[in-house]
Amino acid sequence: MLTLRGEGICRQFIRKRKDSNVFYAVEKTDFELPPGTMTVLSGESGSGKSTLLHMLAGLLRPTEGKVLLGDHDLYSLDDKPLSVLRNRHIGLVPQGQTPLMALTVKENILLPCTLYRQKDESSAEDKERKAEELMEQTGIADLKDVLPRELSGGELRRMSIARALIMNPDVILADEPTGDLDDENTGIVLKLFKEQARQGKAVFLVTHDRDTFAYADRRFTMRSGKIEAVRDEI
Amino acid sequence: MPIKIHPSVRNLSRKPGRTAALIILSLVLCFTVTAGSLIINGLRGGLVSLETRLGADIMVVPYQASTKADLKGMVLQGNPGYFYMDRSVTDKVSAMDGVGQISEQFFLATASASCCSYAVQIIGFEPETDFTIQPWVQSSFKGDLDYMEILVGNSLNAFPGDTLTFYGSDCKVAAKLEKTGTYLDTAVYANEETIKTLISSAKEKKIFDFGDVDPDAIVSCVLVNVADGYSVEEVLNDINIHVRKVEAVQTQNMIEDVSRQLTGVSDVVSGLIVMVWILALIILALAFMMISNERKKEFAVLRAIGASRGYVVKMILKETFLVNIIGCACGAALGLLTTVLFSGFIESSLKLPFLLPGAAGMAGLAIAATAVSIIAGTVSSAVCALRISRMDTALILRGEN
Structure with missing residues (x-):
């Protein structure tokens, strides 16, 4: 399993303020997601949580520093190898509703498997089986042939989680993964993430949801771009 | 997979x-x-x-025909019409310097009345001298056109073997010609003998005012190709100066319009x-x-x-x-x-x-x-x-x- 870590990463945005034209969404920090751990980052809206997550996902170039996935410096790679790396090793659950509206639930979940020729390995049947399994685990098995417009917010969120897990990634990054879920489904999803961590994956949840804290191996909080470990609750 | x-x-x-x-x-x-x-x-x-089918450098027509714009209407738009001049014009023109090929044509318009199967333009030509119609005809009809046999343009609703009646005279369709996209598609073609018979029939029926036209002594148009070494303008001017009551028209000018x-x-x-x-x-x-x-x-x-x-x-x-x-x-x-x-x-x-x-x-x-x-x-x-x-x-x- 690969470790994802940010070394000296920070992110500035241009925004007119009283004393400066720039502000730090994420202040300079080292941050690591070790395999086999579930890391939870909480904090107020606008504190920089999603910015950090996107930098770690290879979607937002840091103003300074580098992001390493194993030995690969993500932002030194060209777009294609970076995309392939993200496809194979990073499972991302974005914020909000993120279905491809023309694809069924099952097609949405299987989509990452179709982007590149797979090196290893598992046959189409294995992937199909894995998708069925994930739909079962997330409670959307009976919706596999349904189009996203017919789904509720919670169902869409669970579909997005299943899609992030289909490639069996080393690192799982989830932005508010329980945002639209009721208590029961929140529990199901958090157990699923915890199980992924137990299997050796690095799981990183960015959330406001206090229910997630109980599942965390490590907890951090973020205020005005600064990350602080929450040690006493671990 | x-x-x-x-x-x-x-x-x-x-x-x-x-x-x-x-x-x-x-x-x-x-x-x-x-x-x-x-x-x-x-x-x-x-x-x-149109350029290919007109095929002649100069058309010599009666003076009235050129001024009444009948000629352009006939040649470019296919309006049926007729005009005649004395056949001696052919001899006068052929005797002039710079005249290469020369051929006569005869026009007869038919009416849509009971006399005729169609209101069309009938064009008569001399198979021996013709150099404009026959090259085109040959792709659809090989052989000689017999007396009272006709060729029909592509747009006419008549087919080989049909009989069409013009001024009471029956004509047998020998062939249908290929499409040209010009007035020629709505015309009927006959040899000189046939069209003279048709002109005589028309004169007898008195549907048009032919006056005292003698079919054997008239011609509608003389087509001229200029001989090598002469310019079209030169020959055209000579004809217009030396032959009375006719107008020599450069076909290229009509096409240019x-x-x-x-x-x-x-x-x-x-x-x-x-x-x-x-x-x-x-x-x-x-x-x-x-x-x-x-x-x-x-x-x-x-x-x-x-x-x-x-x-x-x-x-x-x-x-x-x-x-x-x-x-x-x-x-x-x-x-x-x-x-x-x-x-x-x-x-x-x-x-x-x-x-x-x-x-x-x-x-x-x-x-x-x-x-x-x-x-x-x-x-x-x-x-x-x-x-x-x-x-x-x-x-x-x-x-x-």
């Missing part, structure tokens, strides 16, 4: 309304260019055909094509841009799950290519069909020679129009695809873009 999901195809098939609108746009694009190109081609083909009109019409058609194209391309580009904007979160998700910029561009281009290929194929077929079905209407409303190319030519033109339209339609979306592929995925996923 890899898993195959085709988001582009799914996106088109599961959004039928949007897909249909885009297909209609690209259909309009290709219909315009196909129909427009065929019309321009048909006009040019008609002009070339048509050519000028044709250029004007072609310019208008070309202008319309360009305008429709610009409009359709702008609308297509805007439509693709609006659709892409609406779907930008989907593209951001694709990037998030590992799709490269190239994948996103290819996906958008594949969608537009599919839309364009369907729209353009339908547009080309519709353009082809419309132009062929309405070619008669186009010809009569423009009052210009109109000859569409053969099946292979039209198919080639339609394929070229389809290819150009597909390329243009796809290129119009390429800018949008590139823009989308370079968007800030992180900002869109956060809903800030």
